[in-house]
Amino acid sequence: MGKILRLKLSIKHTIKVPLMQLKEHLYSVYIVKCNDGSLYTGISNNVAKRISTHNKGKGAKYTRARLPVILMWTNEVGTRSDALKEEYRIKKLSRQNKFKIFN
Secondary structure (H helix, E strand, C coil): CCCEEEEECCCCCEEEEEHHHHHCCCEEEEEEECCCCCEEEEEECCHHHHHHHHHCCCCCHHHHCCCCCEEEEEEEEECHHHHHHHHHHHHCCCHHHHHHHHC
8 A cells, every 4th residue: 555644634633645646636737849849838637647648639629730749847736726827827928938947
C-alpha cells in the first residue's frame, strides 16, 4: 500500500487519504509545442495522460490539426481554480514571454 496522509478536519475528526488519491486532485498548467511551432496552454490533473490524449487526436480541437505535440513545460499549482487562473495569465502572454517561462 502507498503512503497515507492524515488530514485533520476538526478536533474530533481525522481522515486517512491515500497520497496517490490526493495527488489526482492537484492540477497542473502545461504548455505544449505543436508540430507547426505554435504553443498551446492547458490544464490537467494528469499531464502525462493529457499529452497522450492530445497525441491520439482526441484532445483539444486546436491541437488535433497540429500533431504531434511535445510537452515543453508544466507547473503543479493545486486546485482547478488556481490552474484556470494561471492558464488564463499565461495565455495572455506574448509568444516571446511564453518561451521565457520554460527557457
